[in-house]
Amino acid sequence: MPLYKTITINETTTAYFWHITEDVTSLFRAVSLSDASLKRLEGMKSESHQKGFLAVRMLLQYLDFTDNDLTYDAAGKPHLMRKPERNPITHHPASITQHISISHSHEFSCICISDEVIGIDLELLKEKTLKITSRFMDVNHLQGLSIADQVAKATVVWGIKESIFKIKNEKGISFPEHIFEDKFDIEAGKCTAELHFNRQIEKFYVQFHLIEGYAFVFSKILM
Template structure:
């Protein structure tokens, strides 16, 4: 089964799906509703369709019940069964998380050009030279993506509104700052094969 891992934590559960199937094989593993069909009809790239379907299957597997995903105007997924779901995908992996708290998840494949991209998302408060720069940059990018998914369409620039501090290979602290608004996050980092995962939990 391509669901390669399920991890259960105190506040959330997530699963990772390795996409080895063709599109029809994935479609045979799930019953789509009208919202699903409409959403998929807007995706022209077959790999993106497979990623989306694999994430839906993963949600059903980790929750042991049928989940019907709906989408907010900003494209963020939600469902009636849980207060919070978060979905991400990169290349051959899809990842999905369920929780009753505000948590975002992101997965990223190791990029060969990450150093060239860092000026787009790294700021002075982020920087940490205490460990491998490539890993630092990937975890930082993942962390900011995970935080962004919790913001519910708040104005956001990765470089000027999101800060990652005290970052190491397993944990960091994140902050969203915009004028007088500040939101704190606890972030856990994981890595497997050539993929990086960050899970950002909003601190209430």
């Protein structure tokens, strides 16, 4: 299946979605993997994880990147190298790092590319999430909502916390103790949130979309 959907967050930030309809073999044959990625793939026991991993590479390939353009730092955070560009002064090619965040869930993989530091999360909407809401959010935020809206809101809240965690990527951050979403309505499609950690408070802009039974959440730091 080709690119399924794009969402333009702002003029320098776009999210790309791949609907995974292919089997593992078809995806594997369609991409070119680095030695490091091939080793990671071979270590995955779950077919779902294998598909999600390969679909991310399909998205990169669709955007004219290679698997070698995707690198990971010591903390496991991904970074994307743009194609070499000519420096107008020296006329020598120079690679420029772009920010990328990656997520996949069941039948979809997603990457978001930006000039800013960003985090994304993609989650399947399921009632089972309601059984664990007290572990990661203020359940009062679900009062007065239908079951369907409770599921959607709880899933978005999880996505908010996951996406912010991806931005900071620091040990010790707790979803219920350190990341707090401000009150919001699902219909609004956006909100703000705060991270209280290491004696600092950081504010985040959040945008979210419900897509084909999934919640997609995007976060960035508010300066």
